[in-house]
Amino acid sequence: xxxxxxxxxxLRDIAGAADLVRDVPEGATVETAWQALATEFPAMxxxxxxxxxxxxxxxARFTLALSERDEVVFLPPVSGx
Amino acid sequence: xxxxxxDELDLAALVRVATESGDHPPGRQGAIVTFLGxxxxxxxxxxxxxxxxxxxxxxxxxAFEIIAAEIADTWPDxxxxxHHRIGRLRPGEVSIAIAAASPHRAEAFSxxxxxxxxxxxxxxxxxxxxxxxxxxxxxxxxxxxxxxxxRQAAHRRACG
Numbered sequence: 001x002x003x004x005x006x007x008x009x010x011l012r013d014i015a016g017a018a019d020l021v022r023d024v025p026e027g028a029t030v031e032t033a034w035q036a037l038a039t040e041f042p043a044m045x046x047x048x049x050x051x052x053x054x055x056x057x058x059x060a061r062f063t064l065a066l067s068e069r070d071e072v073v074f075l076p077p078v079s080g081x
Numbered sequence: 082x083x084x085x086x087x088d089e090l091d092l093a094a095l096v097r098v099a100t101e102s103g104d105h106p107p108g109r110q111g112a113i114v115t116f117l118g119x120x121x122x123x124x125x126x127x128x129x130x131x132x133x134x135x136x137x138x139x140x141x142x143x144a145f146e147i148i149a150a151e152i153a154d155t156w157p158d159x160x161x162x163x164h165h166r167i168g169r170l171r172p173g174e175v176s177i178a179i180a181a182a183s184p185h186r187a188e189a190f191s192x193x194x195x196x197x198x199x200x201x202x203x204x205x206x207x208x209x210x211x212x213x214x215x216x217x218x219x220x221x222x223x224x225x226x227x228x229x230x231x232r233q234a235a236h237r238r239a240c241g
Contacts, residue, residue, distance in 0.1 A: 008135055052225050058143065080136070080141075
């Protein structure tokens with residue numbers, strides 16, 4: 001199934017893109033999508049411990065199962081204000 | 082009013098909204114506390130040229146709504162208005178404006194402080210510091226609204 005991955009801050013710099021459209025297997029979770037991304041962009045891998053995630057503009061756990069056309073976002077540590 | 086935009090922030094409009102919003106009759110509020118966050122010209126010994134704010138806007142608005150709901154839980158009479166600016170800002174410019182109104186000052190001070198602490202903890206907003214000689218992403222907290230320890234820490238600062 002096809003999902004959109006949106007990237008911000010450091011992760012966007014590493015990928016050189018704000019949005020990526022990728023196929024993930026049926027039954028994939030947020031973690032599955034992350035693993036595929038970190039394989040494609042190895043420089044992202046060390047950031048896993050400090051990331052949180054969102055799916056379709058709601059905060060999400062990495063164990064959440066994905067659906068076709070979901071928007072998955074990996075959030076580096078935030079620094080608003 | 083809980084929003085983000087590239088526009089300059091209008092504190093007077095936030096005060097109006099915080100004072101008039103909801104089911105409160107006019108004159109119910111007895112205190113309005115406001116907070117403005119501005120771009121510091123120096124950070125970690127570096128001379129800051131500008132800050133570039135990036136946000137995942139729909140989730141940032143959602144984060145502001147979560148913060149407003151938490152405030153409503155803790156200080157039921159308080160009303161919140163919050164506007165975060167994104168894009169490129171120079172030292173001295175305002176990046177965030179918050180207004181918290183309440184019948185009494187203690188709750189207004191606490192709600193306003195709580196709001197900025199929680200924005201820094203959970204809102205999906207990032208700043209890149211462009212300084213003389215380089216640039217760097219500033220990284221703070223891992224954004225997790227369900228992290229009760231972080232929420233308690235924000236509450237302690239708000240009531241300290």
